[in-house]
Amino acid sequence: MNLTLKVWRQQDAKAAGKFVSYQVQNVTPDMSFLEMLDLLNENLQTKGEAPVVFEHDCREGICGSCGFLINGVAHGGHRGTTVCQLSMRFFKDGDSLTLEPWRAKAFPVLRDLAVDRSAFDRIIQAGGFISAPTGGAPDANAILVPKNDAERAFDAAACIGCGACVAACPNAAAMLFTSAKITHLNSLPQGQPQRDQRTLDMVAAMTEEDFGSCTNHGECEAVCPKEIPIEFIGRMNRDLIHATLHRRGE
Amino acid sequence: MTESAVATKAAPNRLLALWSSVIGKKVVMALTGAVLVLFVIAHMVGNLKIFSGPVEINAYSRFLREVGYPELGYGQLLWIVRIVLLICAVLHITAATQLTVMNRKARPIGYESKKDVETTWGALTMRWGGVLLAVFIVFHLFHFTAGMVGFQPGQFEHLMVYQNVVAGFSVVSIALFYILAMCALCLHLDHGIWSALQTLGWVTTDNTKSLRIISRLIAIVIFAGFISVPISVLAGWVR
Ligand code: HEM
Ligand code: SF4
Numbered sequence: 001m002n003l004t005l006k007v008w009r010q011q012d013a014k015a016a017g018k019f020v021s022y023q024v025q026n027v028t029p030d031m032s033f034l035e036m037l038d039l040l041n042e043n044l045q046t047k048g049e050a051p052v053v054f055e056h057d058c059r060e061g062i063c064g065s066c067g068f069l070i071n072g073v074a075h076g077g078h079r080g081t082t083v084c085q086l087s088m089r090f091f092k093d094g095d096s097l098t099l100e101p102w103r104a105k106a107f108p109v110l111r112d113l114a115v116d117r118s119a120f121d122r123i124i125q126a127g128g129f130i131s132a133p134t135g136g137a138p139d140a141n142a143i144l145v146p147k148n149d150a151e152r153a154f155d156a157a158a159c160i161g162c163g164a165c166v167a168a169c170p171n172a173a174a175m176l177f178t179s180a181k182i183t184h185l186n187s188l189p190q191g192q193p194q195r196d197q198r199t200l201d202m203v204a205a206m207t208e209e210d211f212g213s214c215t216n217h218g219e220c221e222a223v224c225p226k227e228i229p230i231e232f233i234g235r236m237n238r239d240l241i242h243a244t245l246h247r248r249g250e
Numbered sequence: 251m252t253e254s255a256v257a258t259k260a261a262p263n264r265l266l267a268l269w270s271s272v273i274g275k276k277v278v279m280a281l282t283g284a285v286l287v288l289f290v291i292a293h294m295v296g297n298l299k300i301f302s303g304p305v306e307i308n309a310y311s312r313f314l315r316e317v318g319y320p321e322l323g324y325g326q327l328l329w330i331v332r333i334v335l336l337i338c339a340v341l342h343i344t345a346a347t348q349l350t351v352m353n354r355k356a357r358p359i360g361y362e363s364k365k366d367v368e369t370t371w372g373a374l375t376m377r378w379g380g381v382l383l384a385v386f387i388v389f390h391l392f393h394f395t396a397g398m399v400g401f402q403p404g405q406f407e408h409l410m411v412y413q414n415v416v417a418g419f420s421v422v423s424i425a426l427f428y429i430l431a432m433c434a435l436c437l438h439l440d441h442g443i444w445s446a447l448q449t450l451g452w453v454t455t456d457n458t459k460s461l462r463i464i465s466r467l468i469a470i471v472i473f474a475g476f477i478s479v480p481i482s483v484l485a486g487w488v489r
């Protein structure tokens with residue numbers, strides 16, 4: 001099949017960008033979306049033009065590197081699917097696709113479709129960890145974890161930090177990401193000692209990074225490739241209220 | 251100092267700390283919104299007394315001022331309620347404005363192709379619908395509470411609710427404005443009630459569908475209850 005791509009091209013963070021149209025020929029249904037872009041880039045390079053920059057690594061939906069909007073929907077609009085997992089069999093000959101990078105103050109465009117997501121790393125650094133003393137390794141399963149808590153922590157830990165939630169949010173809020181990270185550790189016994197501090201610090205970091213805040217539109221949940229539920233945002237809010245009002249004076 | 255003494259002493263700072271966080275402001279919106287919703291329900295139910303005739307509803311108007319006697323003087327409870335509502339409205343609007351300004355800044359360069367996949371009409375109209383409600387509330391107070399706009403001189407009479415409503419809604423443009431504002435309220439609450447529950451952490455993946463339906467039902471009942479009055483006056487059923 002043949003496709004028309006309208007791609008955002010931008011030299012670097014400071015340059016003004018613009019959409020450029022390309023034709024991609026001989027796309028086969030068994031290609032992935034990124035393989036289709038590889039094809040485009042080979043053609044561009046043959047012609048001596050700069051390839052379209054996009055981020056990718058695992059190409060199997062687990063690393064969180066890839067992601068951009070396809071026709072206005074982050075990761076292309078197939079529930080629970082990253083761009084790298086998206087198959088070209090969902091598209092048909094003659095389709096015209098617009099590719100646009102994540103847009104948020106906290107995610108400046110680096111080049112073309114690649115944005116700087118280090119703001120997420122700083123939110124993690126603020127509290128997305130547990131402090132463990134060194135020494136002999138503790139017995140595995142020495143700490144019992146109730147089944148529901150383990151399940152919830154596991155669901156939350158599925159977040160790959162791709163940033164689609166921020167991209168899709170009308171307020172460029174990072175609440176789904178932050179709530180997934182907070183819920184992951186706050187659900188487990190190992191996360192309890194730092195629970196209040198973690199919640200306060202990560203929410204503060206999120207705000208400092210110029211992300212917006214939630215208006216409960218649910219756009220994030222709809223595009224999240226790991227189907228993180230907005231229920232976790234409600235949990236984070238509760239944890240924050242608790243941490244703010246009940247924390248013992250130091 | 252005991253633990254609880256520390257807690258009490260630090261309390262105002264903690265409330266301030268909550269207000270200064272984006273989540274805290276949203277929680278304030280949910281709680282003040284809930285108070286306003288409860289008021290709106292009570293108000294709507296009270297309005298329906300107009301269908302029992304002038305004697306009933308005018309008596310109800312006096313009852314609202316006399317209730318609580320002798321512990322409370324004439325109109326005192328009414329004023330307490332008014333002050334609580336005013337505080338809630340001010341907090342709600344202040345938080346909404348501050349968060350909106352912050353959220354606009356979070357995406358300085360917008361999308362060209364972005365599509366909404368999940369959001370609702372109600373959610374999309376919260377801000378402008380809210381502004382319309384604010385305008386409406388001010389107008390409404392000058393209209394039926396103070397009788398300063400929308401009436402011929404001498405037409406409005408304090409405590410004569412039935413006669414005032416019939417006269418007020420006989421002006422077609424005003425009746426239509428009330429109906430329009432109630433459309434905005436219906437949309438605001440369709441999203442707002444569910445949204446407040448989500449903000450406060452009551453919504454789960456399992457119950458979200460039911461809570462959305464309940465939220466919509468409450469919004470529609472409130473809408474129907476309120477507009478029944480201007481419609482009945484326009485249609486000549488209440489006169
Ligand atoms: C008067 C001007 C008003 C403005 C400017 C306003 C604005 C807003 C905005 C921007 C939101 C946030 C929507 C969201 O993030 O989900 C909101 C939520 C809400 N509003 Fe209003 N509103 C107003 C009046 C009212 C009134 C009269 C009521 C009650 C009848 C009300 C009840 C609610 C509720 C329950 C919420 C949900 C809070 C939450 O999401 O946690 N609002 N309002
Ligand atoms: S919550 Fe979902 S959309 Fe957001 S960063 Fe994590 S995996 Fe990506």
Ligand code: FES
Binds near residue numbers: 055057064082084085
């Ligand atoms: S490239 Fe790793 S998730 Fe897409």
